[in-house]
Amino acid sequence: MGNQATCNSQDYAGISETEAKLLQNVFAGLASRSPGRTMDKKTFLEYFDFQGMFGERIFKAFDIKKNDLIDLEEFMTGIARFLNGSQTEKTQLLFQMFDLHSNDQVDLEELRTMLYSMLKHEGLKSSVSRQASGVASNPNISVDVSTPIKKTTTNSNEGTSLPDQKKPLTLNIDPNDGKDWDPLPSPGKPKEFVEAEKVDDMVRSTLDSQREDPETMMAENLIEHTLTNYAKGKDYLTFREFQDWIQGTPQILRCMEFQFRAHVFKKGIKPRAGHLRKRGKTFKNMVTRYCVVQDGFLYQFRSDEQMQTSNPQNAIFLKGLRVKAGTSKADIQNHGITLESDVLSRTFYARTAEEKKMWLGWLTVESKTETLEDEYKRGEKVGEGRFANVFRCQHKMTGRDYAVKVIDKSKIDDADKEGLRAEIAILRMAIHPFIVSMKKVYETKTEIFIVMEWLEHGDLFKEIVRRKFFKEDAARHVIQQLCSAIRYCHLRGIVHKDIKPENILVERLDDPYIRIFVTDFGLSQFARPREEMKDAAGSVAYMAPEMIDDATFTKAVDVWGIGVITFVLLSGGLPFYDSDEVKLMDKIVGTPVSFANPRFKNVTEEAKDFIRRTLEKDPKKRLTISQAMGHAWLQQMDAIIPLVRKKSIVPTHQSQR
Structure with missing residues (x-):
């Protein structure tokens, strides 16, 4: 942990001393990816894998000091609030996230934006569509959706009518827990949505493209009907009214809990473990550590016996790190493996060449940082911008053509980096027949590569x-x-x-x-x-x-x-x-x-x-x-449009910046 500050478990409800120490190690690994001893937004969103506005709002909920960085205290407080808070506390958090304009109320447009953003996360989409399907297919099920939100008569100092339930934080969360959620009412949408989607369906049908997958379409229907009926006659909801809405729509809160638990304590692939050596911090002598690769981290223990009885000495968050074999003479002789980012560099040493190859494979899989050249053959340049060039490339296995935007990191400033982060985040979550599809992102020390579908007819x-x-x-x-x-x-x-x-x-x-x-x-x-x-x-x-x-x-x-x-x-x-x-x-x-x-x-x-x-x-x-x-x-639709593609007769082009 070095000089990293520590926190007592008693400061965070429901977190044991053992769990607190583990979370501190996790935070240290995450903070090592950012300047200083804090975690930036990019690392936060990579770790939790929350996308879109949903991810942006969760980051803001953690960022209590409002400086766009998360320190250890904020990290631990956020974990405790999201996982172990009472129903009232969790509802307050959800209200804070949905109150996009910070005016102590949530209007229907804010509700709609957040719920559609949450659709990217499978927990809400699959549950809502499954429950909706059950309601629609069973004639004996009747759901009363005619009652609007009622103002509560409870005094603000008297607490809440919701049960005050606390769950202990555990390291063995089942991500499937919480799937049996209550049903939403049957579908229904405002008039302007119905008219817009008629046009949407019509134009997609001409191109043999569904509006979305059936689960998403059903979930969207349920969202609109929920908004229409639970907030009938209201322009906005106060906290008390929002609390009543959540009580009548419990799967919204459960979706947040499910997503958070699934990402904080993941149950991933079987751990890979073995011995690696590294240089000691103080005397620079070679020390041996028992290392475990699991759920995106490289955990380090003093010995395999220690792993059975205590928390790791250190943890390195692997996603996005560049993994490569050491190139110096000493690294080659000692089977060196380097993990690096723009602000971090760590070198470990395997015992043999075979073990080095094994560790390189394990770490590369968890870091998700294969190189472009591993999978694609780069072709001619087809576009040029201020800090990016666009090339045609071919997937080595399938032979299919793609476009790759190559960004020179030396030419982008902090504002450009934030814009690039947003662009990648948007392309990652935007799955739509009329939005260009991003296939993969690669990053080296000097460049970022964004692989997108190839469109040969230009702009x-x-x-x-x-x-x-x-x-x-x-x-x-x-x-x-x-x-x-x-x-x-x-x-x-x-x-x-x-x-x-x-x-x-x-x-x-x-x-x-x-x-x-x-x-x-x-x-x-x-x-x-x-x-x-x-x-x-x-x-x-x-x-x-x-x-x-x-x-x-x-x-x-x-x-x-x-x-x-x-x-x-x-x-x-x-x-x-x-x-x-x-x-x-x-x-x-x-x-x-x-x-x-x-x-x-x-x-x-x-x-x-x-x-x-x-x-x-x-x-x-x-x-x-x-x-x-x-x-x-x-x-209007004047003609049936044949689904026939034409050969390119104009120069190729892909958008670049």
């Missing part, structure tokens, strides 16, 4: 240049897909912030139709429903007025980008243009959209109305993404 900008403009039915089909992708993001608290043709890749079908894939989430971020963001960036021609004229902006900027692209598709030109950037910004802010371009003579009034309402200057009056997708223009 939408090149497609517009090739065609001059799109016929209305083909343009509508593109916008239906784009709205589907952005709606998926907004429901999960993701704002793209840089919607433009260059960030949309295409796959050609039979003329005049294409399939699109939204890409380049480098400027994107997780945002609360009404969060006012700063630091506008992107191409001026596609920026919303509030990004230019105001200090802050909201997710409504994505809808503006959709409006600009709609105008460009139908006319071949921008709605606002000037070669002088300052004059261009003035036009975006102050000039009404005009349909003077002759190509709009044959465009329907529904299409023009869609453009007007998505290019509304006032973001509060602009269509939301669900309203845009439910617009009359997008509810």
Whole structure:
């Protein structure tokens, strides 16, 4: 533990002295990955594997000191609160997580964002869909969903009507525990959601693509019906009302408990163990340790006997560490194995060459840091950006082509690193037919590699240049897909912030139709429903007025980008243009959209109305993404679109930054 501070178990309810010491070792291993003796957000989210807004909010719940770092005290306090708190304490934590705007209330939009974010975690999705299926298939089951939330009459000083149950923290948690959750009511959704999803289903059917897997679709239905009925007639919930809602929807709290227990105390693969040597910290002499690789950690004991009776002397969190054979003469002679990150380097020595090979295999599997060259053959460069190049590559085993974005770490600052972390986190959780698919991420000391699906027909900008403009039915089909992708993001608290043709890749079908894939989430971020963001960036021609004229902006900027692209598709030109950037910004802010371009003579009034309402200057009056997708223009489908792919006739391109 070195100079790492220690904590007494009595400070943390339900945690024994033995468990406290183990958790301190775990924390030391995690903190060694960050500067100082604290854990940064990247390491926290890698360890717990919580994704999206759900992960962001859990980090904030741990970050009591609000400095974007977790120290030992915060780590231990958070573990105790999440695992051993009373029902009231856990509900308070959940309320804090769901209260995205920190105003001591939770509105339906905040509830929706958090619940959709939690859908990525299998505990909620599988349980809700299974319970919903049981309700739907059994005619003898009747669920009363007509009762709205009632205000509690309990005095605020009298505690809660929920039972005050505590569970001891154990190191042998069964991740399957808690799957038998209570059912939610039967499905039902607000009108604007129904209209939007009709369009979603329609456009996906033309491309032979389901909206989501059946479990996710059923879980989404249940979420919407739960929100509609449990919060009937209310714009927001106070803590007491939220507490009643949780009492009527217990699987939400159980999902959080299940996910947390499953990640804190994992039951992974069978441990691998044996002896390794290392240099002592003080005298630098060679000492032998009994080492165990299990559940993402390398645990070190003084001996195999000690492993049976006490906690490890040290623990190293392996995920993301680079594992390699030592290259110096001494390392080669002593069978050295190096574990390193940007802030950590540890070398261990095996007893024989065979054992060295065995340990390299074990550690590489747990670190999940195979190299790009292990699996892919890199080909020609197809794109270049400020700090990244994009190459075509081929999977060695399958022969399938992919694109790999190669980021030079020496060219990115702290802001770029946070943007890159968010981009990878978004791509990891975003599974959607109109969003580019990320296959894998690799990292070396100098570079980061993001492997994505290969799309050989280039981007939408090149497609517009090739065609001059799109016929209305083909343009509508593109916008239906784009709205589907952005709606998926907004429901999960993701704002793209840089919607433009260059960030949309295409796959050609039979003329005049294409399939699109939204890409380049480098400027994107997780945002609360009404969060006012700063630091506008992107191409001026596609920026919303509030990004230019105001200090802050909201997710409504994505809808503006959709409006600009709609105008460009139908006319071949921008709605606002000037070669002088300052004059261009003035036009975006102050000039009404005009349909003077002759190509709009044959465009329907529904299409023009869609453009007007998505290019509304006032973001509060602009269509939301669900309203845009439910617009009359997008509810039409003029033709059955054949599922035929065309060969590439334009230069290859993949988005890069």
